[in-house]
Amino acid sequence: MSDNKKTVVLLRGGIDSSVCLAQAVEDFGKNKVIALNLYYGEERKKEREAAKRIAEYYRVEYIELDISNTVDGIKKDIPFKNGLMISTAASVALSKGAGSIQFAVHSDESAGHARPDCRESFYRTMATAINEGTDGELKLVLPFTDMSKKQVMMLGMKLGVPFVHTWSCYKSKEKPCGKCLGCEGRAKAFALIDEEDPLLK
Numbered sequence: 363m364s365d366n367k368k369t370v371v372l373l374r375g376g377i378d379s380s381v382c383l384a385q386a387v388e389d390f391g392k393n394k395v396i397a398l399n400l401y402y403g404e405e406r407k408k409e410r411e412a413a414k415r416i417a418e419y420y421r422v423e424y425i426e427l428d429i430s431n432t433v434d435g436i437k438k439d440i441p442f443k444n445g446l447m448i449s450t451a452a453s454v455a456l457s458k459g460a461g462s463i464q465f466a467v468h469s470d471e472s473a474g475h476a477r478p479d480c481r482e483s484f485y486r487t488m489a490t491a492i493n494e495g496t497d498g499e500l501k502l503v504l505p506f507t508d509m510s511k512k513q514v515m516m517l518g519m520k521l522g523v524p525f526v527h528t529w530s531c532y533k534s535k536e537k538p539c540g541k542c543l544g545c546e547g548r549a550k551a552f553a554l555i556d557e558e559d560p561l562l563k
């Protein structure tokens with residue numbers, strides 16, 4: 363996959379996108395990787411801070427864009443968010459002369475997901491649309507679609523991803539709340555690999 367062009371990694375600040383960034387740095391070298399954080403709303407402030415820390419850790423170019431004003435009155439979530447994020451990333455990537463965008467989504471996440479823009483069929487169709495809409499100049503890479511969450515965690519451990527800098531809680535308090543879906547998923551992820559979450563130590 364590694365031609366001479368740069369790659370843009372959608373870095374959300376959680377575990378999966380951070381592992382994706384680490385793998386991209388391994389594959390492309392840090393000078394060819396751009397981390398892109400698309401943020402919305404104060405509630406996701408800690409995610410955004412985490413993304414910045416991870417990008418700094420890997421010494422890659424870091425871009426952040428506020429997408430909260432695409433829809434009026436956004437409090438928590440943006441409809442068609444993944445579609446918006448991937449399309450926005452495509453524009454950023456083209457403006458930077460990059461040849462690919464990487465989006466971290468694993469098989470456990472996309473299987474039977476309630477939101478249609480989280481399903482694998484959606485991502486595959488977006489990949490085709492991006493290829494078509496750029497005359498093949500830009501590709502959407504989905505490196506984890508054939509991997510389970512456990513495999514992503516194991517890859518992260520192997521690559522030495524600093525999980526302590528990542529953030530999964532949906533609330534932006536000083537410490538993770540331990541109760542939301544983000545915290546729940548994160549606890550399960552560390553249990554899968556029998557490791558303690560360094561953020562909670």
Ligand SMILES: [Zn+2]
Pocket residue numbers: 530531532533538539540541542543544545546
């Ligand atoms: Zn939480």
